[in-house]
Amino acid sequence: xxxxxxxxxxxxxxxxxxxxxxxxxxxxxxxxxxxxxxxxxxxxxxxxxxxxxxxxxxxxxxxxxx
Amino acid sequence: xxxxxxxxxxxxxxxxxxxxxxxxxxxxxxxxxxxxxxxxxxxxxxxxxxxxxxxxxxxxxxxxxxxxxxxxxxxxxxxxxxxxxxxxxxxxxxxxxxxxxxxxxxxxxxxxxxxxxxxxxxxxxxxxxxxxxxxxxxxxxxxxxxxxxxxxxxxxxxxxxxxxxxxxxxxxxxxxxxxxxxxxxxxxxxxxxxxxxxxxxxxxxxxxxxxxxxxxxxxxxxxxxxxxxxxxxxxxxxxxxxxxxxxxxxxxxxxxxxxxxxxxxxxxxxxxxxxxxxxxxxxxxxxxxxxxxxxxxxxxxxxxxxxxxxxxxxxxxxxxxxxxxxxxxxxxxxxxxxxxxxxxxxxxxxxxxxxxxxxxxxxxxxxxxxxxxxxxxxxxxxxxxxxxxxxxxxxxxxxxxxxxxxxxxxxxxxxxxxxxxxxxxxxxxxxxxxxxxxxxxxxxxxxxxxxxxxxxxxxx
Numbered sequence: 001x002x003x004x005x006x007x008x009x010x011x012x013x014x015x016x017x018x019x020x021x022x023x024x025x026x027x028x029x030x031x032x033x034x035x036x037x038x039x040x041x042x043x044x045x046x047x048x049x050x051x052x053x054x055x056x057x058x059x060x061x062x063x064x065x066x
Numbered sequence: 067x068x069x070x071x072x073x074x075x076x077x078x079x080x081x082x083x084x085x086x087x088x089x090x091x092x093x094x095x096x097x098x099x100x101x102x103x104x105x106x107x108x109x110x111x112x113x114x115x116x117x118x119x120x121x122x123x124x125x126x127x128x129x130x131x132x133x134x135x136x137x138x139x140x141x142x143x144x145x146x147x148x149x150x151x152x153x154x155x156x157x158x159x160x161x162x163x164x165x166x167x168x169x170x171x172x173x174x175x176x177x178x179x180x181x182x183x184x185x186x187x188x189x190x191x192x193x194x195x196x197x198x199x200x201x202x203x204x205x206x207x208x209x210x211x212x213x214x215x216x217x218x219x220x221x222x223x224x225x226x227x228x229x230x231x232x233x234x235x236x237x238x239x240x241x242x243x244x245x246x247x248x249x250x251x252x253x254x255x256x257x258x259x260x261x262x263x264x265x266x267x268x269x270x271x272x273x274x275x276x277x278x279x280x281x282x283x284x285x286x287x288x289x290x291x292x293x294x295x296x297x298x299x300x301x302x303x304x305x306x307x308x309x310x311x312x313x314x315x316x317x318x319x320x321x322x323x324x325x326x327x328x329x330x331x332x333x334x335x336x337x338x339x340x341x342x343x344x345x346x347x348x349x350x351x352x353x354x355x356x357x358x359x360x361x362x363x364x365x366x367x368x369x370x371x372x373x374x375x376x377x378x379x380x381x382x383x384x385x386x387x388x389x390x391x392x393x394x395x396x397x398x399x400x401x402x403x404x405x406x407x408x409x410x411x412x413x414x415x416x417x418x419x420x421x422x423x424x425x426x427x428x429x430x431x432x433x434x435x436x437x438x439x440x441x442x443x444x445x446x447x448x449x450x451x452x453x454x455x456x457x458x459x460x461x462x463x464x465x466x467x468x469x470x471x472x473x474x475x476x477x478x479x480x481x482x483x484x485x486x487x488x489x490x491x492x493x494x495x496x497x498x499x500x501x502x503x504x505x506x507x508x509x510x511x512x513x514x515x516x517x518x519x520x521x522x523x524x525x526x
Contacts, residue, residue, distance in 0.1 A: 009156055012152040019143075036137075
């Protein structure tokens, strides 16, 4: 259970960061929604696929992955 | 964000930590939602954002069957409740250690919500008591009782509206119980197969009007049904505005003596019961008394009760005996109307009946309200009562769930009845049933013993 909660906290912090990027104009709303959907379905992706998808949605915005 | 910052008022009983624990656990273990949804409503959460998160959890779960923080985040964002949904949600992930914390946390929320309702009722009662416009003490007492009673009902705060899903769940459970032949899946049986067959039992919250011209046996039938119900340990409350407690007691004993008459040689007649009994007859009667002593029948024989008095008294009894199963009021025309000379009798009666129907719903108990029919019936050739006979006395039939008329042909044609052997035959005319068929069934009335018995085709 701690793992589940840790992961959920990380996801929420990540979404928080993405929302800041939306506020800065570096991500648009549809991209933000795509990221949310991706996170919701992330159990179905391995690490490589997830990075690839995130990179595609954010058009290579490397900040998202760091 | 600290708990104190999000609390709407520190003067209310609340457990914000339990609110967080429940939400955190439900998101992690959505399979617990069905179990919790029947016990908790959004009103159990004091913190506004917690309440909204609970609503969102229920909504997402019912739509998709699964929940995620991501989806809740998105919904909170769309609601514009907060600038930073993550700051609301992250504490939920840290709010609990194990699933076993769910039960005690739910209990805590139910307890605190009950306390808040009591506190609210107390504040309203205080305002009532301080209101100098009040002049009628009884009315204020009745209102205060109503407030306390409503506050004491479990989970009552948010249940005025229900989703179709919730309603259908209840219907489906009842369907299964009926299929399994469980008795409580039906309404309240009065142990007259012909009546129970028509009604499938009187339903909780229903108002049943039992109407007839005088001397048809309304009170006798109502008392017979009351005893039949009480014999199954189901409490019955009787408001007798006409007869006093001893008259009712004697009628109940007499009616039971009829049963003994069929079982033993030594019959006790009504006349003997009211004059002098032989030793054997005394023993038989004593046995009947002993059998009746323990029956849970509560009798109020105060005259001149208003509808408010009846409501207050019924609420008190229901609080003392939560399993109260039936209320009988004998009879409508003797309920004292409120003092208002400018209102018509029709309107007043309509209002009393409506209030009693609301009481049946509030207490979740069937109420049998006896009513006299006026002389209009006598002027017709066919004297069987009809729904229109009630219309002259207010909109009784509109508010009633069941309208049951009693009609005895031998009352009008005694000689013919003697010739045809139909003496004592009573027609029970179901003129209206919201949840069942209309039609007529027959019982036999043994007038001497004020006892109704089933009338079988073979004459037994």
